[in-house]
Amino acid sequence: MTENPLFKFPKARRVYDQIGEDRLSHGIIACQGCPEELGLRYVLRTIGEDAVLFGIPGCSILMFMGNNQGSYTKVPWMMGAMTNISAMASGYSRYLQRTNQKGTPIVIAGDGSASDVGFQSLSGAAERGEKIIFVCLDNEGYMNTGMQRSSCTPYKSWTSTTPVGDFSQGKSTDSKYLPVLIAFHNNAYTATANVAFLDDYIKKLYKAKDAIQSGMAYIHLFCPCVTGWRFGTEKTIEVAQKATDTNYYPLWEAEYGKFNMTYEPKKVLPIKDYLSMLGKYRHLKDPEIEEIQNHVDTRYNTIKALTQKDQAA
């Protein structure tokens, strides 16, 4: 992989200087406070004019097409099925290679497609090393259809299909840790990113763009959902910041299975600080919060161990 000259500049400011024209038109079709539009805006700013977007029926495609009020993207895009959007982008990518055309196929899909119904297709594309960038907008459930659980929905979280009642206290199992599963395909590049850490996210997008010269790039973007998670529209970035500062959502990257932590919070906050901001965890009592803290620690230690193994080597 060629080193992007931008990484020589440690200051985030210099990264922003290099960013190109905004290819997402002004205005927003997403809910007030939704970070997905922010995520998409930076995808297009970093990838540039040869981006070709592949979206699925869900929030992503609505951002592309502006929901009948005109196209909101200035790049070509196509809608596919949730089940095989990775394959669609792969086929397109293969055609570009066959005919020596320029173009960067980018899939923008939610965690429902990536972790559940389209998981097979994503896994297949990662294994075959298809030259596509997959950006998974992780809002921990099927938020476009109205807050149903997906396999990325975390333990004890309320959703409309894991409701809270006398016999149910939210989701009974932990979430599938999708980015690690993808990284274990030994694909060219895998990273977690967070809308509250834009400079980190931008660097990862540039790395992804370089990585698809040789294989598949996957970016798992943390996108708190205002309506589904039940918090104020002005709190999105704060919620996202807390997720990483509590080690609930560690930021790391992996190149061909070699892990690297890209951000370490100076002071790690207890998970309660994060959970208490969200309406979907309103029903939790202290013992349950402690249980979730254990889950978070276990997951963080796993990632930490993965990164330390590669640092030692």
Place this chain on the structure above:
Amino acid sequence: MDMVQNIEKLEVCSGNKSAAYGAMVCNPDVIGIYPITPQTSVVEDLSQFKADGLLEAEILEAEGEISAMGSVLGASAGGARTFSSTSSMGLFFMFDSYIMAPLYRLPIVMVNSNRELLPPNTVACSHQDIMEVIETGWIHIHVEDCQEILDTIIMAYKLAEDQDILLPVDVCYDGFYLSYLREPVKIPSKEFVNQFLPRQDRPTIGSNSNKFTCVYCGTDQEMAELRYRQQAAMERSKDKLEQIDKDFGQQFGRSYGGIIEEYRMEDAEFALLCMGSHTGTARVVIDKKREQGIKVGLIKLRLFRPFPQEKLVSVLQNMKAVGVIDRSVAFGWKGGHIYRELRSALYGHGLEIPVADFIAGLGGHDITIPLIERIVDQTNSISQGKSYQEITWLALE
């Protein structure tokens, strides 16, 4: 322009290999593959062609049919000539993308090796799989022998990529009876096929500003217009295929009668309607009966979707009876699919022709010469005014 000579290679090969050759000579850009019996050797042969340098296409070895079809959708939207192949359960696993191809007006060509559904556990032949997807907007062409598989794939690209059509085409051949039948097949040269099949410009998605498409939310008015245009393109494909078949005949010296083939129908008093591999067996029976002085003719149905209603009505209007061989069951509608389609086609034209349906060949049950003789004899007695059974399940008689 210098005309390329057609140098044909003769090879004894299976129907599956003939399909692989058909795809190879059309020089596709992207092929999505996944194995399933009885289609598997198509994907093996294509992979070997690629390994031997005969095929330049990108082969995407998908992890399931859903991605095999997904990949050709994406590639075709970008402007690629694409190919795929499947059968039975694989067809249903790719269904959510299969229906997208005609709605996006993508000229994908694929082959389906007709097979039974599960359960009970079987991989044997019938038309049940393809009949489950007839109303998806794909053009379905059924073929009779291995040479016709290859030739029809070339015709299918010509039809699919036509500016007036832009619809995907599924070339359907009977699993086992054709997929593993070995017979001599003439393989035209790539250059000669290329001359018959030049690349057509069409709307695609791409990075260039002049290649830009967008799909918006379908609202009532726009949706009706899109669907109407699609339906109109399907209707146009009937005449188009007739023409392509003629042109193909002039270029390659082989033609198949267009959308239907009439066999010994000149002075026929009653007819047999067949589709697929058993048409060959039926020809033998018709010849035999003609020698006995029985005035029976045969109609081979090539195009099943769109259904050639007008053409069938015009050739059948003077018949005293028609016997239909169905290799599938239209659950909830008494008989088989061809019977259902034919009945509704005749009804609108006020034709009171007795039609008898013979359900045969399910689960790889052989449709033999004695079996077709029975069908002809029964249809003959119907044509003489005798009372008859509307639906006959031959294996249960």
